[in-house]
Amino acid sequence: xxxxxxxxxxxxxxxxxxxxxxxxxxxxxxxxxxxxxxxxxxxxxxxxxxxxxxxxxxxxxxxxxxxxxxxxxxxxxxxxxxxxxxxxxxxxxxxxxxxxxxxxxxxxxxxxxxxxxxxxxxxxxxxxxxxxxxxxxxxxxxxxxxxxxxxxx
Numbered sequence: 001x002x003x004x005x006x007x008x009x010x011x012x013x014x015x016x017x018x019x020x021x022x023x024x025x026x027x028x029x030x031x032x033x034x035x036x037x038x039x040x041x042x043x044x045x046x047x048x049x050x051x052x053x054x055x056x057x058x059x060x061x062x063x064x065x066x067x068x069x070x071x072x073x074x075x076x077x078x079x080x081x082x083x084x085x086x087x088x089x090x091x092x093x094x095x096x097x098x099x100x101x102x103x104x105x106x107x108x109x110x111x112x113x114x115x116x117x118x119x120x121x122x123x124x125x126x127x128x129x130x131x132x133x134x135x136x137x138x139x140x141x142x143x144x145x146x147x148x149x150x151x152x153x
Contacts, residue, residue: 001152003126003136005145008119009034016143020126023135029127037120054105060097067093121146127153 007013017030071089075082124145128136133150140148 001128001130001133001150003128003133003140003148003150005124005126005140005148007122007124007143007145009122010119010144012144013122013124016124016140016145019139019143020136023132023139025126025128025132025136031125031127033123033125035121035123056098056101056105057094058097059101060094063097063100064090064092064094067096 005016007016013032017032020030021027068086068090071092072082072086075085078085124140126136137148137150
């Protein structure tokens with residue numbers, strides 16, 4: 001039987017491996033695979049083949065609508081009239097909302113990612129007997145495994 005577990009790279013992983021060795025699992029039956037983290041930055045603009053679900057125009061559309069209504073209302077008393085001021089309000093509101101979305105996604109979320117840090121994930125594969133599986137899984141959970149799975153080989 002194989003038990004597969006995922007860990008964040010930390011001291012807990014090392015403690016789990018040493019606890020498994022104390023339990024009688026040989027080093028040859030423990031296999032650790034560190035996953036590489038993405039080094040390139042995410043693209044801001046989507047393509048037709050790749051979308052990440054983050055919309056940069058939703059706030060712009062909402063602000064464009066609101067500013068166009070305000071511009072058209074105020075435009076009745078201004079020289080160019082309500083149509084021109086409604087269009088100016090729509091364009092100005094859309095640009096303001098677009099810039100707000102760019103600022104939030106580019107600066108604020110990148111700062112949050114840097115503060116959290118990118119912790120690589122390690123996959124741990126343990127070959128064991130069926131009788132040892134429950135005890136090994138308990139050890140892995142005790143040492144903060146992110147998830148476990150059993151595979152019968």
